[in-house]
Amino acid sequence: MALQSLDIQARSATTTPVPGVRETPDLAKLIDISKCIGCKACQVACMQWNDLQGEIGHNIGSYENPHDLNDTTWTLMRFYEVEPEANRLEWLIRKDGCMHCADPGCLAACPSPGAIVQFSNGIVDFHQENCIGCGYCITGCPFDIPRLSKKDEKAYKCTLCSDRVSVGLEPACVKTCPTGAITFGSKRDMINHAKERILDLNERGFAQAGLYDPQGVGGTHVMYVLQHADRPELYGLPKDPTVSPLVELWKGIAKPLAIATMAFVGFASLFHYVTKGPNAVSKEIEKEVEKEEEEQA
Amino acid sequence: MRRDPRDLVRYTAGQRANHWIVGISFILLGMSGLALFHPAFYPFALLFGGGTWTRILHPIFGVVMGLAFILMVIRFAKHNLMSRVDWKWIGRIGEMVDGIDEGMPAQGKYNGGQKLMFWLLLLCMLLLIPSGIVLWRTYFDFPVEWVRWAAVVHSATAVVMICLIFVHVYAAIWVTGTVRAMWYGTVTRAWAKQHHRTWFEEVTKR
Ligand code: HEM
Ligand code: SF4
Numbered sequence: 001m002a003l004q005s006l007d008i009q010a011r012s013a014t015t016t017p018v019p020g021v022r023e024t025p026d027l028a029k030l031i032d033i034s035k036c037i038g039c040k041a042c043q044v045a046c047m048q049w050n051d052l053q054g055e056i057g058h059n060i061g062s063y064e065n066p067h068d069l070n071d072t073t074w075t076l077m078r079f080y081e082v083e084p085e086a087n088r089l090e091w092l093i094r095k096d097g098c099m100h101c102a103d104p105g106c107l108a109a110c111p112s113p114g115a116i117v118q119f120s121n122g123i124v125d126f127h128q129e130n131c132i133g134c135g136y137c138i139t140g141c142p143f144d145i146p147r148l149s150k151k152d153e154k155a156y157k158c159t160l161c162s163d164r165v166s167v168g169l170e171p172a173c174v175k176t177c178p179t180g181a182i183t184f185g186s187k188r189d190m191i192n193h194a195k196e197r198i199l200d201l202n203e204r205g206f207a208q209a210g211l212y213d214p215q216g217v218g219g220t221h222v223m224y225v226l227q228h229a230d231r232p233e234l235y236g237l238p239k240d241p242t243v244s245p246l247v248e249l250w251k252g253i254a255k256p257l258a259i260a261t262m263a264f265v266g267f268a269s270l271f272h273y274v275t276k277g278p279n280a281v282s283k284e285i286e287k288e289v290e291k292e293e294e295e296q297a
Numbered sequence: 298m299r300r301d302p303r304d305l306v307r308y309t310a311g312q313r314a315n316h317w318i319v320g321i322s323f324i325l326l327g328m329s330g331l332a333l334f335h336p337a338f339y340p341f342a343l344l345f346g347g348g349t350w351t352r353i354l355h356p357i358f359g360v361v362m363g364l365a366f367i368l369m370v371i372r373f374a375k376h377n378l379m380s381r382v383d384w385k386w387i388g389r390i391g392e393m394v395d396g397i398d399e400g401m402p403a404q405g406k407y408n409g410g411q412k413l414m415f416w417l418l419l420l421c422m423l424l425l426i427p428s429g430i431v432l433w434r435t436y437f438d439f440p441v442e443w444v445r446w447a448a449v450v451h452s453a454t455a456v457v458m459i460c461l462i463f464v465h466v467y468a469a470i471w472v473t474g475t476v477r478a479m480w481y482g483t484v485t486r487a488w489a490k491q492h493h494r495t496w497f498e499e500v501t502k503r
Contacts, residue, residue: 263462265464279398281487282491292370
């Protein structure tokens with residue numbers, strides 16, 4: 001998406017303050033898995049609004065279609081047949097896509113200034129015009145979300161419909177969901193709404209129902225209501241996601257440490273020359289060699 | 298070309314060309330790599346035609362350097378085997394750094410420091426090549442945990458190698474009369490006698 005507004009909170013590969021005087025409230029999308037019927041209307045709405053048309057694939061005996069997120073599939077219904085208790089089959093259907101982390105690993109990893117931005121409302125957006133196609137965002141993301149396109153070698157993912165939201169509309173998936181499983185609003189409202197849903201689920205026998213808003217990435221701007229919040233793995237979600245310590249190291253202390261080390265070696269060499277002078281061949285040896293030559297001649 | 302018929306040949310044209318290919322690709326790799334490593338170096342990307350070109354070109358330079366480097370290792374490894382004298386020389390490297398090297402053990406074609414540098418650079422390349430391939434998303438798709446390790450290993454090793462090369466280049470500049478060995482392949486007899494006496498004696502006795 002293009003840079004339409006200046007309400008930015010963080011910008012990739014940028015070490016000075018970002019244009020961020022405008023402040024907007026924290027927004028969030030809440031996906032209530034207990035209400036989802038797996039109709040994929042949201043998946044279609046996403047393609048339609050964003051003008052995305054994937055290649056026609058093959059049926060491999062699963063409702064998942066296509067089989068994974070890709071450059072033209074920014075949201076995907078994932079189907080899990082699980083037995084949370086013995087002999088109790090459940091069909092869990094999760095709308096997968098970018099979580100819009102408060103602490104986004106993709107943005108931390110991105111080497112290209114301004115290719116990834118985080119708006120003050122919490123949306124994490126890729127600006128493909130600045131994307132160089134290295135795929136570091138994939139390396140940084142704890143949820144395996146961004147995808148490099150084979151067509152243009154740029155990375156793509158869900159924008160949370162930043163274009164619609166910036167003019168006061170809800171994301172296309174929210175607009176289209178026929179059961180009201182997807183809601184959108186301020187993060188506080190969404191958490192309150194989730195609480196009501198969780199109470200309802202508790203009454204219906206889902207004692208472990210809860211909200212998925214993982215604090216390891218600072219919380220997310222896409223949250224789930226899970227029937228089994230104690231076992232997010234059942235839904236293919238990581239239990240305690242964080243930006244990998246390897247990515248933290250690579251994008252954290254390694255950078256200033258590297259500059260300091262290289263500068264030290266460079267300046268040490270310069271000052272060595274300045275203090276010790278060149279290591280020239282000594283006059284003595286020059287004379288010795290000349291004498292040997294004369295003797296041989 | 299020998300400026301003085303009495304000069305000693307240190308490198309053949311083929312060896313020098315090989316070394317220059319490695320050197321040039323190293324500079325291109327270092328600058329394009331640093332551009333992707335830290336925003337402070339991102340301006341280097343302009344030298345390669347922008348960020349996308351930098352990302353495309355870096356691994357290609359890497360393949361060129363990798364091949365040229367392997368060829369150079371095959372050519373020079375036998376001259377870089379460490380002996381007891383080399384370790385003795387390294388133990389007294391402080392005197393060399395101080396510029397008071399008259400009393401140091403006599404050295405062959407390469408001194409202990411140069412040999413150690415050779416093996417450290419080889420080690421760096423052995424880490425950089427595979428980690429670079431794992432990072433190369435245009436053609437490869439490795440498990441993400443591998444890519445994370447590769448990113449740490451590749452960037453840390455690159456920084457170590459850049460520092461080693463600073464030392465390598467500085468040593469060549471500091472020791473007057475050395476750089477010409479890489480331009481036209483010869484050194485003076487006096488240079489050889491002062492810095493590589495054992496080698497000098499080998500090549501001058503008939
Ligand atoms: C030998 C073969 C090499 C290969 C195949 C290779 C490949 C790569 C790849 C694929 C990347 C990721 C960026 C991209 O997609 O273009 C990268 C990054 C990088 N490379 Fe290399 N490279 C090699 C050698 C080197 C050398 C010799 C240096 C040292 C000067 C170096 C320094 C760097 C640096 C500093 C980065 C940035 C790492 C970061 O972003 O943290 N590379 N390399
Ligand atoms: S889920 Fe992945 S792509 Fe989305 S904001 Fe978090 S780190 Fe970035």
